[in-house]
Amino acid sequence: MLAHNTTRSSPAAISKSGRIARDNKPGQMPPAFAAQPHQVLFCTPNKEIYAQGGRATALYQVEFGAVRIYRLLADGRRQISAFHVAGEVFGFEADGHHRFFAEAVCNSAIRVYRLPVGADLSRDVLPAALLALVRAQEHLLVIGRQNAAERVAAFLLDLAARQGSLRQIELAMSRTDIGDYLGLTIETVSRVFSKFRENGHIRLQGARTVVLLKPEALRAMCA
Amino acid sequence: MLAHNTTRSSPAAISKSGRIARDNKPGQMPPAFAAQPHQVLFCTPNKEIYAQGGRATALYQVEFGAVRIYRLLADGRRQISAFHVAGEVFGFEADGHHRFFAEAVCNSAIRVYRLPVGADLSRDVLPAALLALVRAQEHLLVIGRQNAAERVAAFLLDLAARQGSLRQIELAMSRTDIGDYLGLTIETVSRVFSKFRENGHIRLQGARTVVLLKPEALRAMCA
DNA sequence: CGACTTCTTGAACATTTTCAATGAGAGTGG
DNA sequence: CCACTCTCATTGAAAATGTTCAAGAAGTCG
Numbered sequence: 001m002l003a004h005n006t007t008r009s010s011p012a013a014i015s016k017s018g019r020i021a022r023d024n025k026p027g028q029m030p031p032a033f034a035a036q037p038h039q040v041l042f043c044t045p046n047k048e049i050y051a052q053g054g055r056a057t058a059l060y061q062v063e064f065g066a067v068r069i070y071r072l073l074a075d076g077r078r079q080i081s082a083f084h085v086a087g088e089v090f091g092f093e094a095d096g097h098h099r100f101f102a103e104a105v106c107n108s109a110i111r112v113y114r115l116p117v118g119a120d121l122s123r124d125v126l127p128a129a130l131l132a133l134v135r136a137q138e139h140l141l142v143i144g145r146q147n148a149a150e151r152v153a154a155f156l157l158d159l160a161a162r163q164g165s166l167r168q169i170e171l172a173m174s175r176t177d178i179g180d181y182l183g184l185t186i187e188t189v190s191r192v193f194s195k196f197r198e199n200g201h202i203r204l205q206g207a208r209t210v211v212l213l214k215p216e217a218l219r220a221m222c223a
Numbered sequence: 224m225l226a227h228n229t230t231r232s233s234p235a236a237i238s239k240s241g242r243i244a245r246d247n248k249p250g251q252m253p254p255a256f257a258a259q260p261h262q263v264l265f266c267t268p269n270k271e272i273y274a275q276g277g278r279a280t281a282l283y284q285v286e287f288g289a290v291r292i293y294r295l296l297a298d299g300r301r302q303i304s305a306f307h308v309a310g311e312v313f314g315f316e317a318d319g320h321h322r323f324f325a326e327a328v329c330n331s332a333i334r335v336y337r338l339p340v341g342a343d344l345s346r347d348v349l350p351a352a353l354l355a356l357v358r359a360q361e362h363l364l365v366i367g368r369q370n371a372a373e374r375v376a377a378f379l380l381d382l383a384a385r386q387g388s389l390r391q392i393e394l395a396m397s398r399t400d401i402g403d404y405l406g407l408t409i410e411t412v413s414r415v416f417s418k419f420r421e422n423g424h425i426r427l428q429g430a431r432t433v434v435l436l437k438p439e440a441l442r443a444m445c446a
Numbered sequence: 447c448g449a450c451t452t453c454t455t456g457a458a459c460a461t462t463t464t465c466a467a468t469g470a471g472a473g474t475g476g
Numbered sequence: 477c478c479a480c481t482c483t484c485a486t487t488g489a490a491a492a493t494g495t496t497c498a499a500g501a502a503g504t505c506g
Contacts, residue, residue: 071364074446077365081478094353100360129352135357137323140301141294144366144406148494175453183367185495190454207453222320223297371462398485410465413486429471430485 038113045105049091056093058112062086065108066172069100070180074212080181081136083173085162089128091115107170143183151182152192153218156202160212169210174214243324244436245344261336266327272314273325281335283308289330289395293403303404304359305397308385313353329395364408368443374405375415376441379425383435390438394431 041061043049049067060067062084069090070080081100083168084090095101103112142154153180159169171178175186182189193210196202201218203211212218263286266272271285272290283290285307292313293303304323307313316322326335358360365377378401382392398409405412416433419425424441426434435441 022299071360073364073368077368079367081360081363092353092356094357096349097355111340126349126352127317129349129356131316133315133352133356133359136356136363137292137304138294138306140359140363140366141296142365144302145296145300145401180367186453187496188494189454191494196453212260397483409461410464410486410487414462417486 003102004068007192008187037163041110041112043108045111047104047105048101049104049106050098052098054098056091056096056098056115056167058091058114059089060091060102061089062112063109063111065110066105067102067108067110068105068173069102069178071100078180080177081139083177083181084134085172089125089176090132091130092125092132105177109180142222143182147180147190148184148188149195150221150223151184151219152178152189152196155182156210156212157215157218157222160215167212167215169212175207226330246433256387261334264333264335266331266333267331267442268327270327270331271324271325274322275321277321278340279314279319279321281337282312283325284312284315284334284336286334287331288333289328290325290331290333291328291396291400291404294323299356301403302406303400304362305355306400306404310350315348315352315355328400365445371405371407371411373445374407375401375412375419376444379435380435380438380441380445383438390435392433392435393404394433398430401446413446431435 010107029213041049041060042067051058051073053099053191064086067090068080070078072078082090085106090102091098142151146154156169159171162165163169173181175189178184179186179189193202195206197204199217200216201212203213205211234296258429264272264283266288275294287309290307290313291303292305292307293301295301305313306328313325365374369377373390379392382394383389386392396404398412401407402409402412416425416427419441420427424437426433426436428434
């Protein structure tokens, strides 16, 4: 739910380097795949889940926390193509190799489904892949054709919707993450937050808690 | 192969409004799906293949020509999320409804695979969906973090690669299409083309034919 | 409390867009 | 076949938007 702050909350005991716990119980989420066995990976902030170029041997489902999927340019510029939150599945690849990096944004638990060699998980994976595709394409519209304020508005509304349309949003990610997701600098992101605050569209309780005072106003922006 | 110019070539007799021809032969492309029966839709430039909001009842494969997938903002701003060329499959949707528009860029033939109700095409669709996902995410990096020159360079190299690494590229799409794909205005696209020409990176034979004189130089730009 | 990181704000700068005008190419009709 | 017209592309100058650089404020952690 993107509700776990990087620093302030510790919803589960997580070791410094991310330990792996065997866990074959269904847990609170219905098991999505037939693939066996699966494990739960507990991650501290910025823990790498997989790296670009590595072999894709598993699928991943967020139990709690948040994950960023990103790619780098040679000079270090980063584009986060997606954040994944509780319940969402990620890690599927076209040819068995990861084209992106995946890292925990905050303290997170990731259910790992090891892929049997030659497994046909198409039935299980397809809906998640199609959802990711739609999200990526919609995000293209935001980044390609909307200005800074519209991008931030769309981001906040998307987060709110994924949290169950609550008025109060806990940002799991830093301004840097948001900037790299929206194709903006952290300064621009910060300025837009400030402008929204001055306009009375949002209230900021610290940097990571956003209260949507006028969601309609934000919605009107992203048309 | 993106080789069919909007106006100059007519590779097949195509009626003004796009007629449907029954065609159950495999054709030169291997049939990708078990779904039956299928047809070939011949399209003139800007012919709508499907519209946002419509029910998704088919999958589509480009036989020749090119297709743009796009979305609109309320004020008319357009973002093209993908061009599809010969052999590529598009039209899969997460929930049975189209989230995007699809139109022919130039004279094109589209093989239509009607989906049986409740069909399980996951085995067939998944690779294409994953490819589309990777492309969309990579495009996010281009649009989110690269400047105008880098975007155009990446675009030209992508086209060249999809045409079989030929030095000469026939652009099926207008500057407007390119701009809406790269998140730029047509003026900026045009200026970058001119700059590349002045630098000796490309040669322009008319507006729609590009010869890559120094592909390495372009490659070096997009890191 | 103090050091560190993250966030905010300001000012100068760069890039891209907007507005406007001109130029080139393709199709039409005389 | 040529002139006309239309669309598409190019180019220039001004304006807007976002970035960069720099400093200071706020929040977090030991």
